[in-house]
Amino acid sequence: MKSTTPNGFTLLNLLTAIVIISLLVSTGMPAMSGFIANNQANSVYQRLFSLVQYTRLEAVSYRSQVILCPSHNRQHCINDWNQELMIFVDSNDDEVRNGDEKILRIDSPIGKHAELKWKPSGSKRYIRFNQSGETRNQNGRLTYCLHRGEQTFARQIIMYRSGRARKASIEEAEKQC
Secondary structure: OOOOOOOOOOHHHHHHHHHHHHHHHHHHHHHHHHHHHHHHHHHHHHHHHHHHHHHHHHHHHHOOOEEEEEOOOOOEOOOOOOOOEEEEEOOOOOOEOOOOOOEEEEEOOOOOOEEEEEEEOOOOOOEEEOOOOOOOOOOEEEEEEEEEOOEEEEEEEEEOOOOOEEEOOHHHHHHOO
């Protein structure tokens, strides 16, 4: 007669496997969370840099003043960069979008647990490019700060009066958060 042995797991084997898996997951989650936050900061930086470059390009294309600014009513620029961002042609150079001035783009707010700061040499309410792609003597830093627990993930765009922009080092950006 053949002896039969069960093919499968015992309750003890199953509990041991669950404990090992939960230990591996709990030790890997903080690193994964930091990885995700870092990627989110990079993604928002790319989005903001594209908006700045788009605004400059449209100013040259329209041969007019084009403004990038936060707005709550799609007409007036405000000083809260955590609101939706509006890009519009300011043909009469009054820094307000009038009914006949075209909205080129609206971008959604940056999200929870984050803040966007504009520290310029000129107006804090907008970034303005003229028809030659310059900022009309306005330079500054656009800083994105993502707060996750005790960690902060920061990215920064440095704007020059010439209209050019570059990425700041992460250390420079973190000083602004």
